[in-house]
Structures are given as structure tokens and as C-alpha cells.
Amino acid sequence: QVQLQESGPGLVKPSETLSLTCSVSGFSISSGYHWGWIRQSPGKGLEWIASIYHSGTTYSNPSLRSRITMSVDTSKNHFSLTLSSVTAADTAIYYCARDSYDYITSWGQGTLVTVSS
Amino acid sequence: SSELTQDPAVSVALGQTVRITCQGDSLRSFYASWYQQKPGQAPLLVIYGKNNRPSGIPDRFSGSTSGNTASLTITGAQAEDDGDYYCNSRDKSGNLWLFGGGTKLTVL
Secondary structure, three states, X not given: OOEEEEEOOOEEOOOOOEEEEEEEEOOOHHHOOEEEEEEEOOOOOEXXXXXXXXXXXXXXXXXXXXXXXXXXXXXXXXXXXXXXXXXXXXXXXXXXXXEOOOOEEEEOOOEEEEEOO | OOOEEEOOEEEEOOOOOEEEEEEOHXXXXXXXXXXXXXXXXXXXXXXXXXXXXXXXOOOOEEEEEEOOEEEXXXXXXXXXXXXXXXXXEEOOOOOOEEEEOOEXXXXX
């Protein structure tokens, strides 16, 4: 059974870059599916950030696109997100996820990132 | 429109039937999936595709679509069904994900 685990700093300063990694176990990233990030601001709903296909093609939320970079490291079986120029509005629980195109099959437990000086 | 719209809150008496709806143009082309979220937990998939339940999801959960509206129906709601429910589908291009704003379900 696939498991996803987010890792990264819990605190980031305004204007700096947020970097998160999702480690995948129980399934090889290079075998297929799509891999992505979703966030949830405190007390708010879910917001899709970006996804990367096993082909390397990346799709992202238009509202965040200019600040997003995603990458995959198949040798380590993990994928990563960087979000630049963060503000307090980027404070959220960040989930990594696997999707089959039609639906999101698996979620990580989430990691809280706070943007504050 | 590139949005999915849900009612913010719905309540249901214990044992009764409740329907949670999700509206959006993309639902004319793509099925919605539905996720249950409890405080402090990651979302849990409860319905996907035309009307499919993952293993372990009770059969009181069902899904349907009509036109631009997807519905999640809980037949005989239980206390443990209390929580937030989110719909999700592809946008009309098929490349991006959309989420509804979520519906808080209270089982009375």
C-alpha cells in the first residue's frame, strides 16, 4: 500500500522560499500516476497547488503558477515543491498526494508551514 | 466557470438521509470525487467515478451526477459521518484540479 510523507521546515520567513519534499513508499513514482500538492489554510478549504506526471509534465494552479517549481527524483522515490516569495497567506497545512487522473487516491498526513518573521 | 460550488453547511438527524451537492460546469465533462475530512486529519476518499466506493467505505455513501451538479448522498446518517465534505474534479481543460469550498455536515 502506497504511503506518502511530507517533510520540510515548519517555519519560513516572509519573502523567502518554501521547500517541501514528499517521500513515497510502497510504490515506485516512475511506475505511473500523477503526484501533487494540495494545501489548506487554517480553518479553510482545500486548494490544489500543482501536479507532476511521471512523464515530467507539470500543471499548476494559475493563481500560484509564477511562484511554483516541482520536481521528481526517481532515484530517491520522492518529489518536491518550492514556492517562492511567500507571505502570511501561504501559511497552511501542505499535503502531498497521488492521483489517478480521475481522483486522488492517496494523501500524506500533511505538514503545517507557517510564514512568519 | 472554473469553480465548484458547495453549500457551506448542512445538518441531518441521526438515521435520516442527507444529500450534499456540488455545482460546476466541469461536472458536465468529468465525474466528481468526494472526500470526508475530520479535524486534524487528512481528507479521506469516500466516492469516486460514476458511483464507486473505496474499500472500507460504508454502502450508505453513494454518488450521482445530473447536468452540472454532483451529489453525495448518505442514507441513514451516523454520528461518525459528522465532518467536512469536499468535492473535487478536473477543470474543463482536464489538466487542472478543482475543489469545492466544502460542506460542514452536522449529524444531530
